[in-house]
Amino acid sequence: MATRKLLADLIDQYRRESGCRVSVTSIGGVEAVRRVQDGEPFDFAVLASGALERLAVDGHVAVARIEIVRSGMAVAVAAGAPHPDIGSAAALRDAILGASRIGYSTGPSGEHLLKLIARFGIAQVIGSRIVQTPPGVPVASLIASGEVELGFQQLSELTGAPGIEVVGPLPPDVQLTTVFSAAICSASQRQEAAARFLAFLASEQTDAVKRAHGMEPARGCTPR
Incomplete structure (x- = not known):
């Protein structure tokens, strides 16, 4: 839920700039993890990095994760x-x-x-x-x-x-600084489109919006 408002604004920006529409379901992290584990057909997930890492170990999301914000x-x-x-x-x-x-x-x-x-x-x-x-x-x-x-x-x-x-x-x-990252879900049938959106989320053109929501941009990617 920490990224709910941020993602809503970035989705709107992405639609204006690319013409592509993205729909995000914002729910608590515990519930999000459960639904990804259950194999619901999400294209990507945005969660605290530790939660994504655990999902990757079990094969529910790609091992490669893109850091979005701190x-x-x-x-x-x-x-x-x-x-x-x-x-x-x-x-x-x-x-x-x-x-x-x-x-x-x-x-x-x-x-x-x-x-x-x-x-x-x-x-x-x-x-x-x-x-x-x-x-x-x-x-x-x-x-x-x-x-x-x-x-x-x-x-x-x-x-x-x-x-x-x-x-x-x-x-x-x-202070606790949480890194929120994104990863493509294994159940996705549109992984190329998801990868393009995740690249946008990590790009410099999103920095101002992230800071306006009280977050700092984060850029990093785990190796494949």
């Missing part, structure tokens, strides 16, 4: 709410301790937050106050509704969400 985590609160200090790891720990409810997502960002809480030594203190969203449900919706006071997710998923304000990225020494 995405960091951020913290958000409800619109108009005070912004806690998150300028250091110690300040972030205090902000978490001071929040009545903390929201986080499934996938890499959620796993990272739980590790941070364990590292801070506060898991037992706040265990009853942390709320995990169901797969595909944005943390921003919990913040906007007042269900949680402090939310953690990929910056791209928080940017522009209604009813919330982004406090800022995690401090550098506790």
Whole structure:
């Protein structure tokens, strides 16, 4: 879901520039992996690189993967709410301790937050106050509704969400940068067309759109 809005804009750009139409189904990473494993006829998949690597080992996607973007985590609160200090790891720990409810997502960002809480030594203190969203449900919706006071997710998923304000990225020494990559699915019947679109996703002409969505361009390709 972290790349949902980005892909929507890039698909529109690709259609204007090439005349080719692309349809993307944006769902939670866990569900996306399951559907690719089940052999649904997707032409390509965009996921965190680790998830794609596991799919490649089992032969569900091509071994070669193209890196698309690097995405960091951020913290958000409800619109108009005070912004806690998150300028250091110690300040972030205090902000978490001071929040009545903390929201986080499934996938890499959620796993990272739980590790941070364990590292801070506060898991037992706040265990009853942390709320995990169901797969595909944005943390921003919990913040906007007042269900949680402090939310953690990929910056791209928080940017522009209604009813919330982004406090800022995690401090550098506790930040998690996730690389999202793309690979052609083994079930694809249009692999050449898929390869052309993936090359576009990794091209320099998409850099400005990626940055507008709070992500940094990533360029790399695993060997075949």
